[in-house]
């Protein structure tokens with residue numbers, strides 16, 4: 001098992017670019033494969049999660065070339081996939097498994113999805129349930145709650161579905177099934193989750209109706225290939241934003257970051273905490289808003305975080321915990337029970353790790369209360385096999401007294417290859 005140790009940084013400085021957006025990278029492969037014609041993707045994230053999706057489509061007969069800079073997908077249209085001869089391995093990726101479940105439910109063939117031990121423990125009924133209502137035939141462990149999932153594709157009918165959780169994976173799985181369903185598919189969610197599927201489907205020429213509280217699409221629409229420039233992932237940029245905010249004298253420019261409003265909860269939260277973050281050079285790229293982010297060290301203060309901002313920052317909570325640990329006062333997080341069913345229970349994992357760094361965290365069923373400690377102690381932290389926990393604790397280590405070691409850091413390759421080198425590069429000692 002690989003571990004990594006960081007020392008306190010004097011300051012954090014640099015002009016950096018982080019890897020491509022994970023959500024958009026997954027979708028570029030999926031929708032590019034289902035479109036008619038050739039889709040060229042630049043800025044694709046070569047992290048394990050997005051590569052698991054890429055390999056799954058290759059296994060279903062799609063030719064996908066990678067020359068090291070551009071990914072070229074030779075799309076075969078909505079009905080061009082063929083039966084995979086083996087189990088499709090989604091690795092650690094919930095997005096691959098849940099979106100593929102929706103897509104595979106509408107195919108004329110049989111398939112099986114599996115993943116690593118973390119993914120096989122995550123809830124799948126949230127997609128299996130509504131897909132079954134559309135006519136899908138899916139079997140899984142624990143009554144269809146856990147992978148492996150066996151999917152006998154077939155005829156689907158559009159439904160109206162109100163999701164109890166704000167989840168882009170649920171919404172996108174049903175939209176992918178909806179492409180194959182007879183009639184229209186309508187999905188309502190409590191708060192708007194990330195809308196990359198909607199934007200990319202429109203980019204490929206499909207008609208999707210987005211309205212207050214939901215989205216609707218009609219089955220059978222053909223998708224036309226269109227090139228995609230993937231912006232840098234704001235969820236990856238978040239680690240460097242917090243690093244610059246918590247280390248005195250820091251200034252970082254993070255270039256070409258996706259700032260889709262359904263993803264910018266992290267900016268709203270950090271700014272409410274008093275962060276100095278400026279958006280520069282705002283522009284649009286393949287239907288997605290993009291900007292450069294300039295971040296300067298700031299004295300942060302505690303806030304309350306709940307409601308609609310939670311799904312817009314869902315993957316950033318581990319690193320938000322680190323910001324809160326160095327803020328003045330007690331930060332309260334509510335409405336975030338989803339954090340308990342990610343790669344690990346992210347509330348319990350951060351509470352355990354930050355306690356070792358001398359920070360008081362009280363867990364609640366749907367969130368936590370974090371009381372700023374003024375300074376952090378170096379510690380021996382655990383990743384729990386979760387990339388975002390590992391990266392968050394390494395960022396915390398830049399502002400801690402003494403060394404911080406994080407064990408089991410291989411998982412970082414899931415979403416952020418090159419993270420350790422970039423962190424070492426920006427930390428001035």
Ligand SMILES: O=C(O)C1=C[C@@H](OP(=O)(O)O)[C@@H](O)[C@H](O)C1
Pocket residue numbers: 022023024094095166167168169170172194314315338
């Ligand atoms: O659709 C997506 O690309 C994602 C949606 C979110 O999951 P949920 O839909 O479970 O909230 C997020 O946590 C995940 O990292 C990526």
Ligand SMILES: C=C(OP(=O)(O)O)C(=O)O
Pocket residue numbers: 049092093094095096315342343388415
């Ligand atoms: C939750 C995450 O991803 P997924 O659900 O795709 O595994 C994540 O990247 O933080």
